Amino acid sequence: MNAWIDHEAAIRLYLLMGGFGVVAVWEALAPRRRPIPAAGWRWTVNIGLTVLLSIVVGLAFPVLSVGAALFAERHGFGVLPMAALPAAVEFVIAFVLLDLARYAEHALLHRVPWLWRLHRVHHSDPQYDCTTALRFHPVEPLVTVALHLAVIIALGASPLAVLAFESVAIVMGLFTHGNVRVPQALDRALRVVIVTPDLHRVHHSAFAAEAGRNFGAIFAWWDRLFGTHQAQPAHGHERMAVGLADVAPHEAASLAWILAAPFMPSRTVTAASPD
Ligand SMILES: [Zn+2]
Numbered sequence: 153m154n155a156w157i158d159h160e161a162a163i164r165l166y167l168l169m170g171g172f173g174v175v176a177v178w179e180a181l182a183p184r185r186r187p188i189p190a191a192g193w194r195w196t197v198n199i200g201l202t203v204l205l206s207i208v209v210g211l212a213f214p215v216l217s218v219g220a221a222l223f224a225e226r227h228g229f230g231v232l233p234m235a236a237l238p239a240a241v242e243f244v245i246a247f248v249l250l251d252l253a254r255y256a257e258h259a260l261l262h263r264v265p266w267l268w269r270l271h272r273v274h275h276s277d278p279q280y281d282c283t284t285a286l287r288f289h290p291v292e293p294l295v296t297v298a299l300h301l302a303v304i305i306a307l308g309a310s311p312l313a314v315l316a317f318e319s320v321a322i323v324m325g326l327f328t329h330g331n332v333r334v335p336q337a338l339d340r341a342l343r344v345v346i347v348t349p350d351l352h353r354v355h356h357s358a359f360a361a362e363a364g365r366n367f368g369a370i371f372a373w374w375d376r377l378f379g380t381h382q383a384q385p386a387h388g389h390e391r392m393a394v395g396l397a398d399v400a401p402h403e404a405a406s407l408a409w410i411l412a413a414p415f416m417p418s419r420t421v422t423a424a425s426p427d
């Protein structure tokens with residue numbers, strides 16, 4: 153198992169690049185909305201933010217998720233091992249609970265004003281495609297990764313469950329942000345269990361009320377369970393506006409503005425989106 157920890161960063165990178173390539177090609181062949189010009193400055197900004205974020209995470213955290221799971225295993229931390237369940241059952245429970253934690257964390261990012269200042273960078277993208285999945289303020293993971301590591305240790309999730317969850321989460325992040333056309337029947341079947349691009353696009357609506365819906369990352373059932381589910385955007389997928397109404401296009405396109413925005417006086421910051 154220890155071999156995995158040495159390769160954790162490489163596995164993430166390969167999944168990110170492979171998933172990105174597949175979704176980018178899918179977007180070009182079968183776009184859900186008007187095709188968005190590929191590459192260009194917006195892509196540079198969004199990809200650049202992920203590079204910056206990776207540097208911050210690398211400097212701030214001595215271990216990533218699998219490392220935290222190995223740490224918990226070595227020291228006997230966490231509630232799951234106490235139940236002494238069969239390994240397969242424990243794996244499934246850990247996977248599902250990690251996604252529930254991701255849901256709760258995402259709802260917090262919207263509801264706690266200083267967290268929303270960071271997370272709104274993700275929502276400030278005036279377009280919606282696979283690079284939106286890469287657009288996060290580099291300070292946001294100082295909160296989200298720390299929370300995620302704490303949850304892994306508190307659960308005592310197995311390294312294998314964590315690796316599986318992280319891998320699926322990376323691919324799902326790219327898929328759900330894709331400007332990709334999913335056949336309607338397939339979308340209907342998928343969204344019974346998992347988040348689809350149409351579901352997560354509602355969350356990127358310029359209407360604050362719609363942005364306060366569909367927090368789910370992998371499983372779609374948390375939003376239904378906790379009353380934050382919205383099946384479709386009010387204006388339809390082709391016509392809906394994505395992004396933030398109070399962010400000008402030149403601001404959303406400026407790396408300097410994006411990096412400084414969370415620390416600017418509050419007059420430039422919208423309230424956390426209501427539910
Ligand atoms: Zn959000």
Ligand SMILES: [Zn+2]
Binds near residue numbers: 274329352355356
């Ligand atoms: Zn998103």
